[in-house]
Amino acid sequence: MDAFEYIGFAAAILTTAAFLPQVFKTWKTKDVSGLSLPMLVMFFVGVALWLxxxxxxxxxxxxxxxxxxxxxxxxxxxxxxxYN
Amino acid sequence: MDAFEYIGFAAAILTTAAFLPQVFKTWKTKDVSGLSLPMLVMFFVGVALWLxxxxxxxxxxxxxxxxxxxxxxxxxxxxxxxYN
Known part of the structure; x- marks a missing residue:
């Protein structure tokens, strides 16, 4: 593995971990009022393209x-x- | 430019655009109660490492x-x- 892949994996852990509490909170509270569907879809398509x-x-x-x-x-x- | 860079730029536009409304909303409302500082710092360091x-x-x-x-x-x- 290239040395800079370690930097990539550290980055991956930090940015995905920062995102998970939102998923957990939404699952627990079922409060989706603050979430915008067009924004979520845009983000989803963007992440799919990054993949x-x-x-x-x-x-x-x-x-x-x-x-x-x-x-x-x-x-x-x-x-x-x-939940909407 | 490599052809797949177009995919990357499409991804870049979608994922950064999905993030900007949050910045704008926080700036306008000055409501930072829903934002966690440790989470933001984690995300910031993660993005810096991606860079x-x-x-x-x-x-x-x-x-x-x-x-x-x-x-x-x-x-x-x-x-x-x-604003805290």
């Missing part, structure tokens, strides 16, 4: 980070549609 | 996206500390 990009450049840390974040964004969209 | 990673792999779209998001995260930290 495609990461596969193109073959970056393990980016693939991991964007796969997890894509799952989180999907859950938020699901919550938004279910 | 370092992007410079290493020389990815124009990632450099652009993470530079803008780093600025947004910095503003949110500044708002959190100022």
């Amino acid at each position: 495609v990009y990461a596969l193109f450049i073959d970056s393990p840390s980016m693939i991991a980070a964007n796969a997890i974040t894509l799952g989180s964004a999907f859950l938020l969209i699901y919550f938004k549609l279910s | 370092v990673y992007a410079l290493f792999i020389d990815s124009p779209s990632m450099i652009a996206a993470n530079a803008i998001t780093l600025g947004s995260a910095f503003l949110l930290i500044y708002f959190k500390l100022s």
Whole structure:
């Protein structure tokens, strides 16, 4: 593994971990009033494109980070549609 | 420019655009109660590491996206500390 992949994985852990409390909070409180569906969909598509990009450049840390974040964004969209 | 950089820039536009309304809303309402400082700092450091990673792999779209998001995260930290 390239040395800078360690930087990528540290980045992946920090940015995905910062996002998870939002998913957990929304799941627990079922409060989706502050979440905008168009914004969530935009974010979801953006992360999906980053994942495609990461596969193109073959970056393990980016693939991991964007796969997890894509799952989180999907859950938020699901919550938004279910709890509304 | 490599063809997949277009995918990267599309991803960059979508994910940074999805983040900007939060910055604008916080600036306008001065309501920082829902923002967690440790989480913001974690996110800021994570994005800074992505930026370092992007410079290493020389990815124009990632450099652009993470530079803008780093600025947004910095503003949110500044708002959190100022308006608290």
